[in-house]
Amino acid sequence: MASDLHLLVGGAQGSGLETTMQVLAPAYASLGYGVMANREYFSNIVGRHSYIHMRISSSGEPKALQYPVDFIGAMDAESVFTHYDDIREGGFLLYDMGTARTRLVQIASMEPDLRNRLLENFKKLGIQPPTVESVVSYLEKDVGVNVIGLSFTALFEVLIKKHGLTRAQAQRFRSSILIGAIAGLSGLDREALELGLEKRFGSRPKVLEINKDFVASVADEIEREYGTPLKLAEPKAPYSEYVVASGNDAVAMGKIVGGVRYQAYYPITPASDESVLLEAYEGLKIDGESLGSIAILQTEDEIAAISSVIGAALTGARSSTATSGPGFSLMVEALGWAGKNDVPIVVTYYQRGGPSTGLPTRGSQSDLLFTLFASHGEFPRMILSSGDHLEAFYDAIEAYNLAEKYQMPVIHLLDKFLANMVASMPIPDLEGVRIERGETIFEAPRGPFKRFPRDKPIAPRPVLGSGAITWYTGDEHDEYGHIDEDPVNRNIMYERRWKKMEIADKEIPEEFRAKYYGPEDAKVLLVGWGSVKIPALEAIEVLGEEGVRAAYLHVRMLSPLPKRLISDVLSRFDPENVIAVEANYLGQASKLITMETGFLFKKFVLKWTGRPIYLNELVEGVLDIVKNGRSRVVLSYGK
Amino acid sequence: MASDLHLLVGGAQGSGLETTMQVLAPAYASLGYGVMANREYFSNIVGRHSYIHMRISSSGEPKALQYPVDFIGAMDAESVFTHYDDIREGGFLLYDMGTARTRLVQIASMEPDLRNRLLENFKKLGIQPPTVESVVSYLEKDVGVNVIGLSFTALFEVLIKKHGLTRAQAQRFRSSILIGAIAGLSGLDREALELGLEKRFGSRPKVLEINKDFVASVADEIEREYGTPLKLAEPKAPYSEYVVASGNDAVAMGKIVGGVRYQAYYPITPASDESVLLEAYEGLKIDGESLGSIAILQTEDEIAAISSVIGAALTGARSSTATSGPGFSLMVEALGWAGKNDVPIVVTYYQRGGPSTGLPTRGSQSDLLFTLFASHGEFPRMILSSGDHLEAFYDAIEAYNLAEKYQMPVIHLLDKFLANMVASMPIPDLEGVRIERGETIFEAPRGPFKRFPRDKPIAPRPVLGSGAITWYTGDEHDEYGHIDEDPVNRNIMYERRWKKMEIADKEIPEEFRAKYYGPEDAKVLLVGWGSVKIPALEAIEVLGEEGVRAAYLHVRMLSPLPKRLISDVLSRFDPENVIAVEANYLGQASKLITMETGFLFKKFVLKWTGRPIYLNELVEGVLDIVKNGRSRVVLSYGK
Amino acid sequence: MASRGVASYRTEVWSDWCPGCGDFGILAAMQKAFAELNLDPATTVVVSGIGCSSKTPHFLNVNGVHTLHGRGIAFATGIKLANPNLTVVINGGDGDLLGIGVAHFVALGRRNLDVTVIIHNNQVYGLTKGQASPTLRKGEQVKSLPVPNLQDAVNPIALAIASGYTFVARAYSLWVDHLKEILKAAISHKGSAVIDVLQPCITYNDIYTAEFYKDRLYKLEDDPEWDPVVRDPGEEEEKKATALKKAEEWGTRIPVGVFYVNPLKDTYEDRLAKRNPAYSRENPPAFQSIYSEGSSLVGPEEFRKLFDRFIVKVSRR
């Protein structure tokens, strides 16, 4: 029995693909397995190819995704063609026999690039003409894949007859077939399966009922026919409960725990799901009682979003916005105003593939240097970047704390990978969570107030409505917040703002801001940030097994950068063995580290296709550098 | 006779102060003197204190400004108080005796910071109560300043009587008094003076006539009374003609020579003067014939400005916008679209004091790192920064050439210092100016066109309307410009864009991009960019005289950074003797150099009060580092 | 609370507008209106954009938020929503509110948030030296334009009505008491109010001068028939149409006064409270407590309840 199960389920966008993840993730989690699932999709609503890539781990932890997978469930012909080489020898392919005759050239929704590449590949492999049938047979015979052909139509017929559905209604159960097949092949406990279905369809009893019946029947059928070849080892379950959530969800939960009282947003992928979730929580109701209220506003654009967030922050509400690259690009002017006026705001920034509209539904880590220097003029800001779902949750809270303690904008930098990946994480340690509001004051002496005293970089902050009268301006200001162009005052106020950064750099433990993982005597060091953490942590283990003692330095706070800790760690390695691992072209964090420490990176593993960095390719990339002396490996795995 | 004359003329904003510069600059230039004049003013239209700071140099070159000055002309009481300590021993102060009784505390337009500081200073100096009278008498007795008191009212009476003006009309000749006084004290040739007046008032014969008469009478009167103590040495005139212009003007001229055909802008200080000047040239008329037409549009905001510029650039028109920090902050999203689509646009960026609204009418060099990384995602852009007026002119042309040759956005980074300083520069070498349009094509084969061939990073660019059919999108694209999310294509297109930067880095001579000034065996190296060049070039001479062999490395192109040349130069110096000189807090160019080369700067001379770096303080700052071992000197001279 | 005198609404900051600028009249009217409404300076917030006009908050002894060019309304929206107990007034130039900021101007109308917008309409971009603003008419060439303006003017009254504002008025900055009365009505009005204030810029606008306005302006309320108030939902379209027609009058006679008032439409705050009863003036988001003794109000138990849908219990089978 395997310790891990790698699955991929493909189909057309809009055909219910997400359901597989939403059902299977809680189902496996309920048995103590760690789950990680990614969804890849085009910037399209219906029709383009999409897929769920999932790993179920008996370690009990959500673990990195990798290729090839053990099982592919193809909802349509396009999925068979697209993923024919993503499956391991001995793995399983499930497909709809109704698509057997479909020819590759008939797939209108496939991008010409891929179609042409596949035509070439299939030609080389002698699969002529490429049809689902011919590809499947190649997989079966030449690759050793176990192929399971089902007639989806026949299965729908059952639904139509048994439950009195129309054909159109029956079609919506397409994903249930795949769920059933996976449950069958992996011998998934049926109660767990039902729990998964309840999580997904609990609010629609009729659909739930049909699904329970239908999925179980498929599962039983499959199990009867094929046994449970994908049965997993018993999980070593360290947790008694899991939160099964996406990064968007984790951040929204963090914000709620952190006390968000105002959020403004303009819709954008992959950020708006977070705000839409918050909208559903605007009443903060528990057992009919309300803990408070979150004012959530969908604005006319991102400029209005951040501007109104600044306004709300001035009133004392914990305030934030969530956006992605194009939206943030529009926010930079206002960001400067917040920086200039010591306003604690939080911008949750989900990076997607750029530049410009780029790959709007894919991920990247290409906006670090932009966020660090965004807006004209110089002012301090903090940048937090989370490595996984749990970090994302805690950082969402910490972002508010830091913003209020140090009175400056905090950018919480995430990426589409984390945003959309669903993971099982332990229930956060809520006792350990602290709410720190710094010098925020809700009742102040009446009358004009020195909001910006020259001698206090971090000063009492009476909110609007507290009794104090305060002024704010984007111009250089005096102690009261009035316009002041005097050169002496200018120098003082300019330094006063930067002084906050010095204080923060002293106070925030470097151990929080960066963390070294791996053996103390490692020879190779990977340096990364954000969701690189997920594959990197496992990669150093695998590399160890391959005889390469490797470690990973995870940078969680990019500003203020923990440069002493980083320099220390770097100094322990031969520069030839220090590898920047990033989902961008420039090696942005490595550039930042150079800027701050003078350490010049020589080795890079980079990726910018918009697909996540997979464990297998990361390991190979590092080996290519370590063993073959390559200096720059560009990854490109994933459809 | 002195080789240089340093002047300062102060008065209320809106009281005609600029006239002094507009008359005196051409007057002295017409005699072969080099002229440099700066205007400092508040973000205010009428009433706040403003002043012109000017240097007239017999070297024939426009030279750096410095303190203290030889002459101060005070149009009002505030100017006397404000600048009492800007005048050298033996220098001259001219003031209006009508203000003699004015008390410091009466000056409502003065900022409280300055007033309080002055009150303290005057108290220490025993000037009690501080009135114009008491300050003037202190200057005369304790400092050895030659004071010239004139009754402005009496002079106006003459105007009223002799020319039949109303009192209000007569008041407008306030600046003429100062011009006359300066002409008198410096023994300015009267024909040259008339030429200056004609340049300024040529279109208003009546005003011109009165001015000629009035200014000459004041000049004669003053000369009679005081002689010509400020007479300058004969100029060594290397030029037979000068262009007397501000940086805004120089850039506008460069754009016209460079072939601008579309400019869009939204008003902003200190950029819009450039566009307003271009507006006056929209017909490009010479002797009634038109060379073409410039379409100029004042847009609804900066987003529209840059967006329309991109649109115009797609049609083949040389297109640009001019803005400052807040405007550029709004442009970053569209900048990315241009970068993504190989569109040659030019953004002329005049830096002012930030962050946010900051010091909107003062200068800075605080936006370099912002421009370098502005916009989400990664794409190449060029950054040119001019060191003086002549460079600004040439760079304005070169910016279009580079944009079209390398098909990417070019940011021409200037600052308010250059924008508003008026200098006498030689007539540019127009024979040497080349117009290079790269692969721009106005007649193309009809039909769909591969605008982005995979194998040609710099490809033929048929403009809209050329016959070809082209597509553009902010999404990742295929060779035709259609949306393409394929990972293989993605890698190719991403690298294709960056390849242009590599080509540019190879092709553009490093000698153009950075230049070393000073003795080969220098021991101390100043490193700077932009208008730092002006004081730095003279500072190394002065330092040489003080026994410090210093050189200056001027970086004109920040992207692609000429890193080989820079590394070479840096390697020749002891890092302890390498000093970054910048008008910002972070030492932004030094950080960029570190990022690219690993060289860590240890010494800094920085300034961010919004006033220019003056020669005297720069020299002192460098000496403080070299002699006293200081590592960071923050300059603050100037009111 | 004892009523406050006009003087108490003044700060010591020197108003650096050009002598004779119409902005002085608007400032004076605001101070008077605030005094007569006896606004509490601590719960009053004046928000502005960027421009000559937008310096206003510094001269008023109430909370002042001098924001970015065109963004006053957007900042104010967050302030008001997070704490609906605050009285919020927005000052901006015609360029600020109707040019770069017009998206927010339109959006505010769609929300009917209970705030007041004062447009300082001087037909120019004052602080950047007199370029054409969106209210300058086609063909006009004020002092500092090198060439005549080619863009049509936007009509603030028409745009406001089209956007959904429920109190729409025009005033003249030199008629301080008239403006003051309109201001009081606007601030007292529940919903988004806008006042288009004709404000001579004596430095750059040599067309729309005090001289120009002198003989042309007349007050709508001088016509006893004039009734801009919607008293029944059925009247809405009719009243709007009448107001729009009046708004087109700009020649030998120019009307000032209240063009349109609709007190029947619910404010955004009301809509929000209706959808989410936890949102209220009594317990505004800004002042809600979010923690006790350093810990979040959402402790382990609350977390489990709130996020039940995300939580999966592990049971070995």
Place this chain on the structure above:
Amino acid sequence: MASRGVASYRTEVWSDWCPGCGDFGILAAMQKAFAELNLDPATTVVVSGIGCSSKTPHFLNVNGVHTLHGRGIAFATGIKLANPNLTVVINGGDGDLLGIGVAHFVALGRRNLDVTVIIHNNQVYGLTKGQASPTLRKGEQVKSLPVPNLQDAVNPIALAIASGYTFVARAYSLWVDHLKEILKAAISHKGSAVIDVLQPCITYNDIYTAEFYKDRLYKLEDDPEWDPVVRDPGEEEEKKATALKKAEEWGTRIPVGVFYVNPLKDTYEDRLAKRNPAYSRENPPAFQSIYSEGSSLVGPEEFRKLFDRFIVKVSRR
């Protein structure tokens, strides 16, 4: 030139809209209109913003510029001004043009530039999964909203008229031929034209469905009295008022057709050419030569003449 068939305006790019999306109708109408007007693909430019609707240019075999969210009009403005010979059509969503891009929408009306704007009005943000767009009405809760919409809808017709557009129409994406005719008229019109196209979003909008529109829509032109054209400057206000009133009709009956046309107002290009005769269609800025043999047209002599005011001759005295 020989006339081109509809097919020649199609590309091979797969239209990845949801099957049944109203955008297909708009695309078809554009192709037909282009064919019937026999537009030269090489001098036709379709500009769009971002959204489902904004993918349109990729499906049309004419020049296509797929820009940024809300910025289609702004890009198009530069294209048209730099080369007024180009036929420019702008496609955008309701969110794109009336939300984030509304400042440009208003500005275009003020200029009357000779371009055509097509609003794909589906009352939602399609491509970001169905949030409320500015045309969704207050209280409505389409499919993917967790809570009802609280903002009032903007009326595109009213806003267009208030902004100064000189051709204002509404159409329905499923009435392809009717839309096509309006499109032809809009493109042929000299000045800024806007068509508000009601476009069912079958995936996210379960309120304004084809079903909903079916019995409600009627054509303005079916009323023989209906005459939206301004034939005399004096008629302008009257015609506008009538159009505005019609625009308010949204209930059991919803009008489509041409609401307002004013052919008498000069376009921005005309205004520019009048001010600066060197600006012309014959010699558009984009195609002017700016150099010969590598040197600027502004050589030493031209420089001296052009910039005379800046030049000072040095004469030793």
